[in-house]
Amino acid sequence: MAKPLRIALAGLGTVGAGVIRLIETNASLIARRAGRTIEITAVSARDRHKDRGIDLSGYAWEDDMTAMAARDDVDAVVELVGGADGPALTLARNAIAHGKSLVTANKAMIAHHGLELAALSEQARVALKFEAAVAGGIPVIKGLREGAAANAIERLYGILNGTCNFILSTMEDTGRDFADVLAEAQAKGYAEADPGFDIEGTDAAHKLAILSAIAFGTRIDFASVETAGIARILAADIAQADALGYVIRLIGIAETDAADGTNRLFQRVQPYLVPFDHPLAHVDGATNAVVAEGNFSGRLLFQGAGAGDGPTASAVVADLIDIARGDLGGEAGAPFSIQVAEMEAMPPAPSGHRLGRAYIRFVVADRPGVLAEITAAMRDAGVSIESLIQKGRAETEGDVLVVMVTHEGPESGVREALRLLDGSASLKEAPLVMQILGD
Amino acid sequence: MAKPLRIALAGLGTVGAGVIRLIETNASLIARRAGRTIEITAVSARDRHKDRGIDLSGYAWEDDMTAMAARDDVDAVVELVGGADGPALTLARNAIAHGKSLVTANKAMIAHHGLELAALSEQARVALKFEAAVAGGIPVIKGLREGAAANAIERLYGILNGTCNFILSTMEDTGRDFADVLAEAQAKGYAEADPGFDIEGTDAAHKLAILSAIAFGTRIDFASVETAGIARILAADIAQADALGYVIRLIGIAETDAADGTNRLFQRVQPYLVPFDHPLAHVDGATNAVVAEGNFSGRLLFQGAGAGDGPTASAVVADLIDIARGDLGGEAGAPFSIQVAEMEAMPPAPSGHRLGRAYIRFVVADRPGVLAEITAAMRDAGVSIESLIQKGRAETEGDVLVVMVTHEGPESGVREALRLLDGSASLKEAPLVMQILGD
Numbered sequence: 059m060a061k062p063l064r065i066a067l068a069g070l071g072t073v074g075a076g077v078i079r080l081i082e083t084n085a086s087l088i089a090r091r092a093g094r095t096i097e098i099t100a101v102s103a104r105d106r107h108k109d110r111g112i113d114l115s116g117y118a119w120e121d122d123m124t125a126m127a128a129r130d131d132v133d134a135v136v137e138l139v140g141g142a143d144g145p146a147l148t149l150a151r152n153a154i155a156h157g158k159s160l161v162t163a164n165k166a167m168i169a170h171h172g173l174e175l176a177a178l179s180e181q182a183r184v185a186l187k188f189e190a191a192v193a194g195g196i197p198v199i200k201g202l203r204e205g206a207a208a209n210a211i212e213r214l215y216g217i218l219n220g221t222c223n224f225i226l227s228t229m230e231d232t233g234r235d236f237a238d239v240l241a242e243a244q245a246k247g248y249a250e251a252d253p254g255f256d257i258e259g260t261d262a263a264h265k266l267a268i269l270s271a272i273a274f275g276t277r278i279d280f281a282s283v284e285t286a287g288i289a290r291i292l293a294a295d296i297a298q299a300d301a302l303g304y305v306i307r308l309i310g311i312a313e314t315d316a317a318d319g320t321n322r323l324f325q326r327v328q329p330y331l332v333p334f335d336h337p338l339a340h341v342d343g344a345t346n347a348v349v350a351e352g353n354f355s356g357r358l359l360f361q362g363a364g365a366g367d368g369p370t371a372s373a374v375v376a377d378l379i380d381i382a383r384g385d386l387g388g389e390a391g392a393p394f395s396i397q398v399a400e401m402e403a404m405p406p407a408p409s410g411h412r413l414g415r416a417y418i419r420f421v422v423a424d425r426p427g428v429l430a431e432i433t434a435a436m437r438d439a440g441v442s443i444e445s446l447i448q449k450g451r452a453e454t455e456g457d458v459l460v461v462m463v464t465h466e467g468p469e470s471g472v473r474e475a476l477r478l479l480d481g482s483a484s485l486k487e488a489p490l491v492m493q494i495l496g497d
Numbered sequence: 498m499a500k501p502l503r504i505a506l507a508g509l510g511t512v513g514a515g516v517i518r519l520i521e522t523n524a525s526l527i528a529r530r531a532g533r534t535i536e537i538t539a540v541s542a543r544d545r546h547k548d549r550g551i552d553l554s555g556y557a558w559e560d561d562m563t564a565m566a567a568r569d570d571v572d573a574v575v576e577l578v579g580g581a582d583g584p585a586l587t588l589a590r591n592a593i594a595h596g597k598s599l600v601t602a603n604k605a606m607i608a609h610h611g612l613e614l615a616a617l618s619e620q621a622r623v624a625l626k627f628e629a630a631v632a633g634g635i636p637v638i639k640g641l642r643e644g645a646a647a648n649a650i651e652r653l654y655g656i657l658n659g660t661c662n663f664i665l666s667t668m669e670d671t672g673r674d675f676a677d678v679l680a681e682a683q684a685k686g687y688a689e690a691d692p693g694f695d696i697e698g699t700d701a702a703h704k705l706a707i708l709s710a711i712a713f714g715t716r717i718d719f720a721s722v723e724t725a726g727i728a729r730i731l732a733a734d735i736a737q738a739d740a741l742g743y744v745i746r747l748i749g750i751a752e753t754d755a756a757d758g759t760n761r762l763f764q765r766v767q768p769y770l771v772p773f774d775h776p777l778a779h780v781d782g783a784t785n786a787v788v789a790e791g792n793f794s795g796r797l798l799f800q801g802a803g804a805g806d807g808p809t810a811s812a813v814v815a816d817l818i819d820i821a822r823g824d825l826g827g828e829a830g831a832p833f834s835i836q837v838a839e840m841e842a843m844p845p846a847p848s849g850h851r852l853g854r855a856y857i858r859f860v861v862a863d864r865p866g867v868l869a870e871i872t873a874a875m876r877d878a879g880v881s882i883e884s885l886i887q888k889g890r891a892e893t894e895g896d897v898l899v900v901m902v903t904h905e906g907p908e909s910g911v912r913e914a915l916r917l918l919d920g921s922a923s924l925k926e927a928p929l930v931m932q933i934l935g936d
Contacts, residue, residue, distance in 0.1 A: 080793050084649055090714065090835040091646050189644075195794035197644025204824075205628075205636025207530050208814035210523055275529065337800065340779045347798075354519050355634035355811035359786075361776065361798040372794035375647030383831075385643075385824040392822075396529040 060094040063382040066126035067117075068149055069138030070103035073163055073190075075110045076367030077136065077374050088375065092382035096375070099131050127152035134159040134185075134381055136374060142166035154178045154186070159386070161377040163190035163370055169264040169280040172271070176391075177398040185386040186393040187377035192265040193218060193346040195369025196362040197376060202272045202350055203395045209352025211273040215311035215495075218265040218327075220344035220364035221249045221256040222288050222308040226296070226329075227342040230305060235293045248344060258287035259308065259327040266310035266325055271394045273350060274314055275401055276323050278394075282406035283310075284326040290490050291329060295419055298447065298461045302417075304331035305339045309495060315407035322407035331417050331494045337361075338495070410470030415444065415494040418472065420460040421486040424450075428484040432460060439475035441467055457486050463494070499533040502821040505565035506556075507588055508577030509542035512602055512629075514549045515806030516575065516813050527814065531821035535814070538570050566591035573598040573624075573820055575813060581605035593617045593625070598825070600816040602629035602809055608703035608719040611710070615830075616837040624825040625832040626816035631704040632657060632785040634808025635801040636815060641711045641789055642834045648791025650712040654750035654934075657704040657766075659783035659803035660688045660695040661727050661747040665735070665768075666781040669744060674732045687783060697726035698747065698766040705749035705764055710833045712789060713753055714840055715762050717833075721845035722749075723765040729929050730768060734858055737886065737900045741856075743770035744778045748934060754846035761846035770856050770933040776800075777934070849909030854883065854933040857911065859899040860925040863889075867923040871899060878914035880906055896925050902933070 067074055081088065081096055089095040101114055102123035120126050127135055127149060135153035137160060139146040146167050153160045154175065162168065168175070168188050179186035189199045193216075202211070217223050221243060228239045240257070243249035255261050267280040288308050299306050309330040315322045332339045337359050341347045346364025351357050363369040380386075394401060422428045429448065436443055442465040449459050464472060476489055506513055520527065520535055528534045540553055541562035559565050566574055566588060574592035576599060578585040585606050592599045593614065601607065607614070607627050618625035628638045632655075641650070656662050660682060667678045679696070682688035694700050706719040727747050738745050748769040754761045771778045776798050780786045785803030790796050802808040819825075833840060861867045868887065875882055881904040888898050903911060915928055 076793070080647055084647060084792070087649055087714075088647060090839055091831075093831065093836075195791070196797060197640050200639065200644050201636055201799075204819060205639050205815055206811070207818045208519055208523060208527060208811050210526055275526075337776075337779060340776060352634070352811060353523070354515070354807040354814075356802040356805075356808055358635060359798070359800040360640075361800070363795040366795075368793040369795055372645070372647045372791060375793075376644055379646045380643060392530075392532065397532075400529055 062095040062097040063092070063378065064097050064099045064131055064133045065136055065378060066100040066102070066129060066132040067098055067136045067138065068102045068123040068126060069140065070101060070110055071138065072367040073370045074103065074138045075112050076371035077138065078112050080371040080375050088379060092379045094382055096378055096382055100126050100129060102126055123149050124152050127156045127158060132158060134161060134378065136378070137162040137164060140164055140166070142170040147171055150175055151178065154182050154184055157182055157184055159185035159187070159381050161187045161374055161381070163188070163374055165191040165261070165264040165268065169267045169278060172268065172278050172394070173398050173401070176393040179393060180391045180397055183391060185381050185391060187380065188393070189377050190370045190373035192268055193348055193360070194362065194364040194366060195372040196346060196348065196360050196364070197373070198269070198348045198360045199272065201358065201360050202269060206350050206352050206355055206358060207395065209355050211350055211352055213311070213313045213351045214269055214273045214349070215309055216348035217307055217338060217341050217346050218262040218310045218348070218364070219256055219308055220346055221253065222262070223341065224248050224344045225257070226288060226291070226306055226308065229293060229296050230300070233293055233297070236289060236291055257289050259285040262308060262310045262327045266312055266327055269348065270312040270323060270325055271401065273312065274323060275396050276404045277401045279323060279325070279406065282323070282325060284328070284409060286328045288329050294459055295490065299331050299417065302463060303334050304494065305334070306330070306492065307332050307338060307341070309338070314404065317411055321402065321404050323404040324407035324409065326409065329492050331492055333495065336495060410468060410473065412469045413466055414469060414496055415466050416464045416469070416472050417492045417494060418462050418464070419490045421457050422460055422484050423486060424456055424458045429460065431482060431484055432479065435475045435478040438478055439471050441471040441475050501534040501536040502531070502572050502817065503536050503538045503570055504573045504575055504817060505539040505568060505571040506537060506575045506577065507541045507562040507565060508579065509540060509549055510577065511806040512809045513542065513577045514551050515810035516577065517551050519810040519814050527818060531818045533821055535817055535821055539565050539568060541565055562588050563591050566595045566597060571597060573600060573817060575817070576601040576603060579603055579605070581609040586610055589614055590617065593621050593623055596621055596623060598624035598626070598820050600626045600813055602627070602813055604630040604700070604703040604707065608706045608717060611707065611717050611833070612837050612840070615832040618832060619830045619836055622830060624820050624830060626819065627707070627832070628816050629809045629812035631707055632787055632799070633801065633803040633805060634811040635785060635787065635799050635803070636812070637708070637787045637799045638711065640797065640799050641708060645789050645791050645794055645797060646834065648794050650789050650791055652750070652752045652790045653708055653712045653788070654748055655787035656746055656777060656780050656785055657701040657749045657787070657803070658695055658747055659785055660692070661701070662780065663687050663783045664696070665727060665730070665745055665747065668732060668735050669739070672732055672736070675728060675730055696728050698724040701747060701749045701766045705751055705766055708787065709751040709762060709764055710840065712751065713762060714835050715843045716840045718762060718764070718845065721762070721764060723767070723848060725767045727768050733898055734929065738770050738856065741902060742773050743933065744773070745769070745931065746771050746777060746780070748777070753843065756850055760841070760843050762843040763846035763848065765848065768931050770931055772934065775934060849907060849912065851908050852905055853908060853935055854905050855903045855908070855911050856931045856933060857901050857903070858929045860896050861899055861923050862925060863895055863897045868899065870921060870923055871918065874914045874917040877917055878910050880910045880914050
């Protein structure tokens, strides 16, 4: 058997501890599959003496994680520190500069600095791998980069944040409101004390920006992801969607758009209404799922646990096994499937001309004329209404919910209608618009 | 850019034509992703003059496909001829012997001769790749071999035959009977004129045997797959399953079993009752889906089109892109994840001690004492009945259906009960037993 792949591990949180547990538990299996053993040489974390439930005595300890990048007895560095910049990025740059392959679970770092790191790794002819950065244990980076490599991807979308999916599917199952379920999720550790990163869609946007780059060969453009979160969704929205044949899911969606003659990249993270008969409608709890629609493959779906120490460790070690096998993703590398120099800088696509059906929910005063005002605005903006329901709202005495679903039309129409209604005394809060996921 | 990967293509049926169309349509995309172009050098098929809707004039024609293996201007051979033995196998052996990589969609050949071919390819240090042999365009071979490589797989199961899934889900949607839907599927080209290979489970068993070898590191053992088909399923079974909260799907399932102290391999293809809340219950039409349960990843699901020229071509060309990139699956190869020499020859596991719940349907004469006879047999065999329904059967005047679901117990109990009932004048045909898919 070939000599071991020697790794250094920076960051010993739950995922770091999971990686060590996995490498120890499945050691002989990994060796047979990788063709050689994977050995942990050195580890590093902020606090050496914290009890992590694992025995670190067999591994060299580095107080300064950056020093690991220079060790002669290390072939690959695993970065599990987190944070887009700071020590994680310093370590990543240093590891590559020292000719080490880098494996990371850090979606923020890849979304912000992935191209720089990929270019460095291509130059240094080492691997840069980040399967664990997107959708936990699901091999979706590999699925897109290699499994679907023969296809022009026509559309990419999925459920990319387990916390939001847990909250939405729990609201669905229990009829409870957002704040209530969020509090439960926080108590159970499914949501952070500061949940903004998840529930505002930022985490999903990081992952979407990474997947877009691989699927479409475009330079990562996290800043242009149109992002909306789930905090404004009411139990009543979920009940209403259900009555109409839909569930609500936070969906990240990306496709290229050449409507104005220029190749543009459309990227959005938003709550969508998903028809019951769509596979994503059955993705419940903290599960993630990604759909890629290829011009030859048709619709491919990858589904599994989107987070957690075991699944994330599974993805990290899969990357290490690829490296141990010598499969670096092409002789000159190409972490994003094509080399960085060839990735296209596509300007962001506007969304106004996108055709679709929308769900719009208004909270209005319970008085005469309100429906006439709303429907007149829709008419004036050229929006055709498929169905409209008005119902009392238990939560807020005296207010009334008006829910409508539009016929297919450009998104700009709905926006124009809402602009016409802006400032109306009839509206108690800004309307909530959610697109309906189309085929 | 590096020099082209030059391929020869044997077999120009719908899949072969699809591969050519894909390589031509997505040529520039493939070149950017693979780091070099993929060029078709030579093609071969039985009939040179058949109209395939594609222009073959740019490719050398070989009347004798085996001659392609020896061409100096060919780096990789794509075998799309089909058949476990005969010309396909001869070509495969020859290609490897001449130092060419081999890509095939031939599940029968891999199920029967995969180990021989893998050993030859490991020796010759060429790639042997067969993504297209299992589940069409879904990258499940790659998902298991690489994506889930860090895990001990605890259970592997899925929907592996699109024809059966189309028939079962159409029966479900329309209430029609098996023979009727099969005739429609044949008319539409979803089922072969001789459908036995699909509906008896043989095709699914080929795929399961291949996946088992990768998942469990065991030598392929197609002969030991316990196989039953779908021909005996009645519209009434589907309706009854629905009333109980299940759909019926032909499931291939494999796991290791050490109940008697020896590591054994359990492999089965059978119709199962799948609970509504299981992801496989929502897999409709000609779709395939594979679930792998890893000891760290948890449940991974891969889903997509299980057949068709586009999806199958997508898988074939993905394999070619891996080869063009130089990712041969480890420096010394290992088409089944671990090298053939290290694969374990696991004896087949018996199923009698397997615990589960079963659905049993009897067609009985409509006369007093029949239920007493059946329930006495269950009691005498120690089978505990969870629910029992007796209803008239529209299809056969005078006969009656008795459907029961058992509590969890060993499969041997049900078999013993049926043995006790064997030859009973009350039973109009052999009872149909289907297991209920457990968590």
